[in-house]
Amino acid sequence: MATYEVEHNTTDPRITNQDRPRRPDLSTFFATLSEITPNPAETRTREHAVPVPGDVSAAFRSLAEAFDVMRREHDIGGAGDDGGGEGGDETAGEDHHGAALIDQMIEALVQGAELPPREVEGVNEEFCDSLDRVPRSTLNDSQSCPICSNPFLDDPYPLVVRLPCHTTHLFDLECVRPWLRLRGTCPLDRTDFGKKQREKELERRKQQEKRRAAAAAVEDDEDDLDGMYV
Ligand SMILES: [Zn+2]
Numbered sequence: 077m078a079t080y081e082v083e084h085n086t087t088d089p090r091i092t093n094q095d096r097p098r099r100p101d102l103s104t105f106f107a108t109l110s111e112i113t114p115n116p117a118e119t120r121t122r123e124h125a126v127p128v129p130g131d132v133s134a135a136f137r138s139l140a141e142a143f144d145v146m147r148r149e150h151d152i153g154g155a156g157d158d159g160g161g162e163g164g165d166e167t168a169g170e171d172h173h174g175a176a177l178i179d180q181m182i183e184a185l186v187q188g189a190e191l192p193p194r195e196v197e198g199v200n201e202e203f204c205d206s207l208d209r210v211p212r213s214t215l216n217d218s219q220s221c222p223i224c225s226n227p228f229l230d231d232p233y234p235l236v237v238r239l240p241c242h243t244t245h246l247f248d249l250e251c252v253r254p255w256l257r258l259r260g261t262c263p264l265d266r267t268d269f270g271k272k273q274r275e276k277e278l279e280r281r282k283q284q285e286k287r288r289a290a291a292a293a294v295e296d297d298e299d300d301l302d303g304m305y306v
């Protein structure tokens with residue numbers, strides 16, 4: 077029975093579309109990331125576990141390599157492509173620094189690999205899941221992903237998200253998600269979502285600690301009362 081399934085399970089989930097540039101394989105990155113950012117349920121059992129710096133370095137290096145693959149596949153960055161476009165008024169006010177963005181991101185990742193932070197400063201998966209999805213019908217031909225610089229509409233089923241920092245900060249979810257998980261910032265304006273999330277989490281823990289202390293105090297009082305009537 078098992079043999080049947082193995083023999084017939086020939087579907088390769090990584091089928092690539094020949095018309096579009098290949099996406100880098102991020103499985104190594106996400107595997108490394110999961111080593112250094114345990115999911116919330118695990119966090120509770122090993123609350124103050126600090127990731128090993130070598131593992132954090134590996135995550136930065138792995139993402140830098142993936143972005144480098146993307147840069148070569150998409151033929152962006154480095155070469156200083158200044159595309160220009162058809163002069164759509166949508167992009168008129170914006171600097172065309174998209175071509176260099178991936179260079180900056182790779183540079184930051186390489187630096188992160190050399191001097192890894194003590195803990196991962198990225199956002200959690202829930203943050204990525206909760207990002208605004210931009211419907212295909214509201215996108216136009218002049219809009220492209222600032223990371224891979226692929227026009228969103230080249231993809232028949234684009235999965236585009238809007239970061240909360242700015243209404244025009246749109247990205248392919250697949251491009252921005254690994255960066256957000258590791259760095260927690262908007263690649264365009266560096267709004268630090270990871271920091272905001274950590275502050276919120278810290279506040280939540282403080283409140284929890286306060287409640288726990290209060291509950292313990294009540295219990296102590298009850299113990300005292302019990303003692304009085306023994
Ligand atoms: Zn992209």
Ligand SMILES: [Zn+2]
Nearest residue numbers: 241245262265
């Ligand atoms: Zn932004």
